[in-house]
Amino acid sequence: MQLYQYPKSNALFDRAAKVIPAGVPGHLGPAAGCFIPVSAYPIFCETAKGAHFWDVDGNRFIDYMCAYGPNILGYNHPEVDAAARAQMEKSNCTTVPSPLMIELAELLVDTVDSADWAMFAKNGGDVTNLAMLTARAATGRKKIIKFKGGYHGILPWMLDAGYPGVLLEDVENTITIPFNSIELFKRVLEEYRGDIAGVISTPYDHQAFYENHLPEPGFWNDVRQLCTANGIVLILDDVRCGFRLDVRGSDHYYGFRADLICFCKALANGYNISALCGDASLRPSISSVFATGSYWLSAVPIAAAIRCIEIMREINAPEVMKKTGEKFAEGLTEAARQHGFEFRVTGEKAMPFLTLGDDDSSVLLQEWVAEMVMRGVFLANHHNHFMNCAMGEEDLVYTFEAAHEAFEAVRKRHPEMYR
Amino acid sequence: MNEAVKAAINLHALLRNMEDLCQLDEASANAIRGHEAAIRFSVPGIDRLVLTFHDGQCSARRGENIPCDMNLRFSSPEHLNLMVAGEKNPLPTKGFRHIGFLKKTFTFLAGQLESYLKPDRERIKKEQGFLEKSTILTAYTAFFAVPEISRYDETGQRIAGKMEEGIVNVTVGDDFGLHLIAEKGSLRAAKGRNANARAAMMFDSFETAFGLLNGDLDSYTCIGKGNIAMRGRIPMIDSLDKLLGMVPRFLS
Numbered sequence A: 001m002q003l004y005q006y007p008k009s010n011a012l013f014d015r016a017a018k019v020i021p022a023g024v025p026g027h028l029g030p031a032a033g034c035f036i037p038v039s040a041y042p043i044f045c046e047t048a049k050g051a052h053f054w055d056v057d058g059n060r061f062i063d064y065m066c067a068y069g070p071n072i073l074g075y076n077h078p079e080v081d082a083a084a085r086a087q088m089e090k091s092n093c094t095t096v097p098s099p100l101m102i103e104l105a106e107l108l109v110d111t112v113d114s115a116d117w118a119m120f121a122k123n124g125g126d127v128t129n130l131a132m133l134t135a136r137a138a139t140g141r142k143k144i145i146k147f148k149g150g151y152h153g154i155l156p157w158m159l160d161a162g163y164p165g166v167l168l169e170d171v172e173n174t175i176t177i178p179f180n181s182i183e184l185f186k187r188v189l190e191e192y193r194g195d196i197a198g199v200i201s202t203p204y205d206h207q208a209f210y211e212n213h214l215p216e217p218g219f220w221n222d223v224r225q226l227c228t229a230n231g232i233v234l235i236l237d238d239v240r241c242g243f244r245l246d247v248r249g250s251d252h253y254y255g256f257r258a259d260l261i262c263f264c265k266a267l268a269n270g271y272n273i274s275a276l277c278g279d280a281s282l283r284p285s286i287s288s289v290f291a292t293g294s295y296w297l298s299a300v301p302i303a304a305a306i307r308c309i310e311i312m313r314e315i316n317a318p319e320v321m322k323k324t325g326e327k328f329a330e331g332l333t334e335a336a337r338q339h340g341f342e343f344r345v346t347g348e349k350a351m352p353f354l355t356l357g358d359d360d361s362s363v364l365l366q367e368w369v370a371e372m373v374m375r376g377v378f379l380a381n382h383h384n385h386f387m388n389c390a391m392g393e394e395d396l397v398y399t400f401e402a403a404h405e406a407f408e409a410v411r412k413r414h415p416e417m418y419r
Numbered sequence B: 001m002n003e004a005v006k007a008a009i010n011l012h013a014l015l016r017n018m019e020d021l022c023q024l025d026e027a028s029a030n031a032i033r034g035h036e037a038a039i040r041f042s043v044p045g046i047d048r049l050v051l052t053f054h055d056g057q058c059s060a061r062r063g064e065n066i067p068c069d070m071n072l073r074f075s076s077p078e079h080l081n082l083m084v085a086g087e088k089n090p091l092p093t094k095g096f097r098h099i100g101f102l103k104k105t106f107t108f109l110a111g112q113l114e115s116y117l118k119p120d121r122e123r124i125k126k127e128q129g130f131l132e133k134s135t136i137l138t139a140y141t142a143f144f145a146v147p148e149i150s151r152y153d154e155t156g157q158r159i160a161g162k163m164e165e166g167i168v169n170v171t172v173g174d175d176f177g178l179h180l181i182a183e184k185g186s187l188r189a190a191k192g193r194n195a196n197a198r199a200a201m202m203f204d205s206f207e208t209a210f211g212l213l214n215g216d217l218d219s220y221t222c223i224g225k226g227n228i229a230m231r232g233r234i235p236m237i238d239s240l241d242k243l244l245g246m247v248p249r250f251l252s
Helices: A007-019 A078-090 A100-111 A124-139 A182-191 A219-230 A280-288 A299-315 A317-338 A363-373 A393-413 B003-024 B026-032 B077-084 B096-117 B121-126 B130-152 B154-162 B206-213 B219-225 B234-250
Strands: A045-049 A052-055 A060-063 A117-121 A143-147 A174-177 A196-201 A233-237 A260-263 A274-278 A343-346 A353-356 B037-043 B046-054 B057-062 B070-073 B091-094 B166-172 B176-183 B186-191 B199-203 B228-232
Touching: A007 B219, A060 A393, A078 A299, A100 A117, A100 A274, A100 A299, A117 A124, A117 A280, A124 A196, A124 A233, A124 A260, A124 A274, A124 A280, A174 A182, A182 A219, A196 A219, A219 A233, A274 A280, A299 A317, A317 A343, A317 A393, A353 A363, A363 A393, A363 B228, B003 B026, B003 B037, B003 B046, B003 B057, B003 B077, B003 B096, B003 B130, B003 B234, B026 B096, B037 B077, B037 B096, B070 B096, B091 B096, B096 B130, B121 B130, B130 B154, B130 B166, B130 B176, B130 B186, B130 B206, B130 B234, B154 B234, B166 B206, B166 B234, B176 B234, B199 B206, B199 B234, B206 B219, B219 B228, B228 B234
Parallel strands: A143 A174, A143 A196, A196 A233, A233 A260, B037 B070, B166 B199
Antiparallel strands: A045 A052, A052 A060, A117 A274, A260 A274, A343 A353, B037 B046, B046 B057, B070 B091, B166 B176, B176 B186, B199 B228
16 A cells, blocks of 8 residues: 655644644643654645545545544535525524524433433533533532543633643542542542532543543443432433434443433534533432533534434434454454564454553554554554444445555564564 | 742753753853762752762762752742842852852853753844754753653642653654653653653754744644654643743743
8 A cells, every 4th residue: 555645734733823822732642642643644634524534645544533533424415504504504603593402402302311301512511511510500519520531621620730821620529430449439528428419420431642441341230329329410421422322322321311411522513512411300300500601502513413413313323333343453463463563452342442462552553543544544542432324334445455565564563573 | 829839840840951061062061161069959858869970980870878069058949949039048068169160150150050041032033053052951851841741730649640650752853862760650851862762752853843942833733743753642742831831930
């Protein structure tokens, strides 16, 4: 395979860096996106369709990051886009909202097991924050428990002291404990009895940079029971997993019922909307929380979300992605084995996290991922991947061919592995 | 301002630099030639520093039982910080015969060090090798300050406590390197690159390192442009970057 080069992307980055701090800030940029080495990666996209995007240099990529989750049905999905365009012809951001928001709320209540109501915002962090405020409003308590490595957005309470701009005081009411440790969870409940407003967690431990962990048997059942017994609001941050594991919510998938559940990413196949759904008992509390934003009730993303959810239900999207993810994991594991590498896939099949054995520093993985990207398969060396419903058999075949070449390239660079 | 953190940095990052200054700067090397002195800096609550001037070289050592022939006692961390700012004098309790060395030679060295750490931009353009020396001394100051922040500052302790264990190399091309060792929630800095590093932060040139350390450039843009490369365990570099970002608030 011809290795990709990126002269136009690089020229555009130089231009961007003059007027935009960091050039491309945030997780889509080369620094936070862990483009290692940066020369292996495209920086700007020209077009996208289905499972692919094309960069400004004309290189095509099979995109296993899916914009970090929003692409679930395929980029530029014709039916979702048509619904958005049709609404754009009518209205978008207006002084009073479109009744379409009622339709989306009804659809979410009908689809999501733990939803008795729905509120809308823009980003995942909007709704995780709204959930925290709701938990405090409902309980009159201060503290929030979260699990180590859990990412819930960029507001100070969700981060940690030491992030530039975040103070110790910002996180003094956040208690962080390891995922899957029910005994420690019990101890914290005891230590802070009467002070804990809520527990926020992703459905499983899918933190970046570390192998992912599924919930231990009984973990969620125990957490649910303890929250109920102690009057604590159980918040499920389903921003990343939502609709990829189960259209009824990842709490349903793991056999429990959250009090509040946060959605974003896959909700509208790339249109900018997030949603907080919850139990009827919390309706008075969330109604009292001051929550609003300039674009929170814009109608175009709402129209896209409605069509996206309908299609995900029609095709049983989670099952489609699970099967693709299984083939993805099996094919890469076999390719690695043939080249003498141990390949590990952790997390859920629709959202696999990849590591290599005998790679304490992650350098082998970084090199292999870079080789894959330069061959048109966009992977991440630090983050879980995302399957989408547009990925086809030919994409997997191409991915495995690239994997063979990439593993061989890494092996040649590390003669110590020929032992 | 946490005076203890600032004092620890002043001792073990800033004044520690005398060791390298006397190697890199010819005028400083000439100034100490023929002088034999071991000066201890004693600050309550902070590990002591001994600067030993011997045989035309300076060495910096940290610890309690290091021999010295001059003891400079400070009544508090703030007292040391005021001395570094030129607003107070130390209290010598031993080795009065070295007062002349302290007043003349050491003051000269401090001025030389300041000229590298607060570089005159015109001098950078005119004087060959100045940018490299300035960058090396600034890098030592910044990266040797990191363990002090991880040791004495509450937020620093929190970051270091969560940092993965292992070694991070920091290099400038093939010409310069230092490394930090994270172990059991604390950090140590050491000169030179380490063959067993789990992570690396690599500057492509002294110009890039100078720009970053002096606040002219930001690391995110440099990474995007390929002027800084990261490799290995990125969470370690992320922790180091957070600690490094706290250094300027303690260095006046």
